[in-house]
Amino acid sequence: MPATPPDQRSADAARRAVEAVWRIESGRLIAGLARVTRDIGLAEELGQDALVAALEEWPHTGIPPNPAGWLMTTAKNRAIDAHRRREMHRRKLEVLGRDVREGHDPISAEVNDALDDHIGDDLLRLIVTAAHPVLSIESRVALTLRCLGGLSTPEIARAFLIPEATAAQRIVRGKRTLAASGVAFELPGPEEMADRLASVLEVIYLIFNEGYSATTGEDWMRPALVQEALRLGRILAGLAHDEPEVHGLVALMEIQASRLRARIGVGGEPVLLPDQDRRLWDRLLIRRGLQALERAESLPAPIGPYTLQAAIAACHARAATVQDTDWSRIAALYEVLGHLWPSPVVELNRAVAVGRATGPAEGLAIVDALVRAGALPGYPQLPAVRGDLLAQLGRSQEARAEFERAAELTRNGQERTLFLARAASIGTGSILRPG
Amino acid sequence: MRYIVLLKGFPMADPPPPALMEAIMKLGGEATRAGALLDTAGLAPSAAGARVRLSGGALSVTDGPFAEAKEFISYALYQVRGKEEAVEWASRFMRLHQEFWPGWAGEAEVVKVFGPEDFAPPA
Numbered sequence: 001m002p003a004t005p006p007d008q009r010s011a012d013a014a015r016r017a018v019e020a021v022w023r024i025e026s027g028r029l030i031a032g033l034a035r036v037t038r039d040i041g042l043a044e045e046l047g048q049d050a051l052v053a054a055l056e057e058w059p060h061t062g063i064p065p066n067p068a069g070w071l072m073t074t075a076k077n078r079a080i081d082a083h084r085r086r087e088m089h090r091r092k093l094e095v096l097g098r099d100v101r102e103g104h105d106p107i108s109a110e111v112n113d114a115l116d117d118h119i120g121d122d123l124l125r126l127i128v129t130a131a132h133p134v135l136s137i138e139s140r141v142a143l144t145l146r147c148l149g150g151l152s153t154p155e156i157a158r159a160f161l162i163p164e165a166t167a168a169q170r171i172v173r174g175k176r177t178l179a180a181s182g183v184a185f186e187l188p189g190p191e192e193m194a195d196r197l198a199s200v201l202e203v204i205y206l207i208f209n210e211g212y213s214a215t216t217g218e219d220w221m222r223p224a225l226v227q228e229a230l231r232l233g234r235i236l237a238g239l240a241h242d243e244p245e246v247h248g249l250v251a252l253m254e255i256q257a258s259r260l261r262a263r264i265g266v267g268g269e270p271v272l273l274p275d276q277d278r279r280l281w282d283r284l285l286i287r288r289g290l291q292a293l294e295r296a297e298s299l300p301a302p303i304g305p306y307t308l309q310a311a312i313a314a315c316h317a318r319a320a321t322v323q324d325t326d327w328s329r330i331a332a333l334y335e336v337l338g339h340l341w342p343s344p345v346v347e348l349n350r351a352v353a354v355g356r357a358t359g360p361a362e363g364l365a366i367v368d369a370l371v372r373a374g375a376l377p378g379y380p381q382l383p384a385v386r387g388d389l390l391a392q393l394g395r396s397q398e399a400r401a402e403f404e405r406a407a408e409l410t411r412n413g414q415e416r417t418l419f420l421a422r423a424a425s426i427g428t429g430s431i432l433r434p435g
Numbered sequence: 436m437r438y439i440v441l442l443k444g445f446p447m448a449d450p451p452p453p454a455l456m457e458a459i460m461k462l463g464g465e466a467t468r469a470g471a472l473l474d475t476a477g478l479a480p481s482a483a484g485a486r487v488r489l490s491g492g493a494l495s496v497t498d499g500p501f502a503e504a505k506e507f508i509s510y511a512l513y514q515v516r517g518k519e520e521a522v523e524w525a526s527r528f529m530r531l532h533q534e535f536w537p538g539w540a541g542e543a544e545v546v547k548v549f550g551p552e553d554f555a556p557p558a
Contacts, residue, residue: 020519024469065525065530220552227436227514236469262550284512402555 014059021067026150026233027196029075031122034185036079040129042176044147046082050138052076060380066075082380123148124239125187127232130174131200139201141172146171148235149228160210197240201249204232208253212260224259237292247296248307254289258282267416274322286317308337327357344375346432352385358390380409389427402408437473437548438521440527443505446480446539455535462531466513466524475511502516505541512548521545 026047035045050071062072130143141160145151151159157167188196209226233250240246262280265271293314296307312333319325334350347370355363367386376382387402403423407416468470481499488495511528515521525543532539 016517016519017523020515020517020523023516023520024523121456122553224516227516231470231514235468238468288473 008064011059014063017063018051018054018058021063021071023053023150025068025071026051027148029122030070031126032072032148033075033079034126034129035122036084039179039183040126040143040147040185041202042082042096046075046078048383049078090198103150105236121187123235125185127186127194127200127239128188129178129183129238131196131203132178132183133195133199135174135177136170137203137206139170139177141198141206142167142170143174144200144203145207145228150209151228156219158219161218161222161223162281190361197243197246200236201245204229205234205249205253205306207232211257213243221372223260226260228252229253230257242299244296244304245297245299245304247292247299248304248310251289251292251296252306252313254285254292255310257315258317259283260288273316278320281317282331289317290314303336303340305341305432308333308340312337324339325356327353344370345381345422348376348382348385349390353394355385355389359390364389364393378409380406380415380419382406383409384422387422391422396426436491436517436521436552437550438515438518439485439546439548440496440511440513440525440528441544441546442508442510443542444532444539445505447536447539452535455531458531458535459528461512463536466511469521469526470479471513471515473514475509477509478507480506483510488542508541518547 007286012138029042029050030043030047033046034040037043037046053074054067054071058064058067088209126142126147130147131140135143142156145156145159146153146210153168153171156163156171157164160167207225208229211223211227211229212326214222230250230253233253237246239252251267258281259273259276261282262276262278262332263271263273271277288423289310293310296310297303312330315326331353333348334346334353338346338350347366351363351366351370354366364386367382367389370376370382371386383402384406387406390396390399391400400423401425403419407419407423410416410419437477440474463475470528481501481503484499486497486499486501488497511524515524522545527540528548530545532541
């Protein structure tokens with residue numbers, strides 16, 4: 001294979017360097033521009049213009065000594081041009097005279113001030129606007145990744161396994177809806193802030209889970225969503241540092257991400273939490289997660305669902321072995337979570353915890369109540385958990401039937417293999433499952 | 436992806452100027468708020484450390500200082516989306532030295548930390 005020509009290589013290197021600066025700066029850049037234009041759609045386009053200009057110029061001129069400043073200046077100039085054009089449009093009758101005094105031009109001054117001050121507030125405004133509840137969840141996710149993650153439309157498409165046209169449409173539709181609904185580029189008042197933040201947290205956790213559920217061999221953009229969500233969460237935690245649920249979500253994501261290496265086996269098969277090699281857990285992420293949880297719990301506000309889930313994840317993170325797990329605390333936390341956020345899935349998880357903390361009969365009672373209520377039909381984890389508890393009670397025949405039922409229900413081939421293996425192991429009389 | 440940036444420099448007669456330290460704190464805060472900087476700390480001169488060596492089948496321990504021209508100064512652990520982003524943060528850091536400490540010379544080594552992406556089983 002012929003080697004890439006050197007000029008092509010340096011052009012590629014320059015492009016990658018431009019994109020790296022863009023990824024670092026794009027959020028703040030677009031946030032500052034949105035403050036001036038009052039329109040995040042336009043701000044995003046102006047930012048893109050600056051990126052295109054950099055991609056055209058830097059490979060020839062070299063990367064400027066202050067690339068972030070260069071991008072900002074270029075975008076500012078475009079913003080001023082756009083502002084002038086709109087002003088001109090508005091004052092149609094005014095003579096097309098170029099009498100705007102360069103240097104102490106009031107428009108430039110306004111734009112410059114707006115871009116230099118309040119960067120933190122701007123960023124928070126951008127985050128809560130891109131994830132505005134008036135938008136569909138798909139548009140919220142796409143706009144957030146586009147405006148705050150610096151992701152391109154093709155990257156968003158690859159990350160969510162959707163056609164590029166669909167990703168583009170989600171962004172365009174989002175921008176259009178924001179404009180049509182007259183959503184102001186403002187921070188909501190305190191009474192509205194809780195709902196707006198909840199919408200942001202939902203978007204970030206959805207991005208995280210999309211990446212977390214990526215399977216082996218998929219495009220690297222998918223698992224990269226985990227890091228993207230963590231980055232967004234950390235940025236938000238810096239901006240909304242008095243909001244416990246923000247730290248709760250960050251804690252939950254840091255701790256879940258700490259298990260990334262342990263949750264996939266050598267053959268690419270999923271490894272469940274009790275079976276994971278805990279030496280593969282990322283200690284740095286666990287430490288960061290526990291710190292974020294501590295912060296969330298120290299703030300004077302009622303405890304929320306993300307903080308509770310993080311507290312549960314922390315019980316696992318703190319346990320050196322499965323046997324060391326504080327199952328009573330986990331059961332208690334699931335009980336609180338169930339009050340706050342009633343859900344049969346939460347109740348099923350509580351059954352597992354109670355089964356381990358108190359005993360399989362007590363756990364089974366909770367599952368049986370779910371079954372009687374007709375909850376979670378078609379959910380393979382329900383018979384799987386029931387089967388596990390029955391097996392512990394020595395009710396082998398019923399246990400086997402439950403695992404076979406779980407295998408029937410699941411759509412995941414690897415999970416089916418796992419359930420059938422459990423069913424078979426019960427058949428041979430070995431009812432005790434390690435872990 | 437994770438990168439560790441190891442800063443090494445030639446020893447200077449004077450301590451770093453306060454303006455440099457101030458600028459470093461500011462950049463560190465920015466990188467933390469950007470969700471990129473996970474961990475960082477200064478590193479003491481080799482006089483405070485030691486080396487444990489295995490050579491010819493024998494272990495030996497040598498206390499510092501060591502006669503290398505350059506000493507470690509700090510480490511920083513970044514979570515970024517690619518090498519260029521780590522290089523950009525390292526460059527910003529070095530630019531501060533250029534601006535605030537004339538005469539200082541050193542290097543920042545950008546080292547990739549193996550991560551889940553490096554252990555992906557075959558598709």
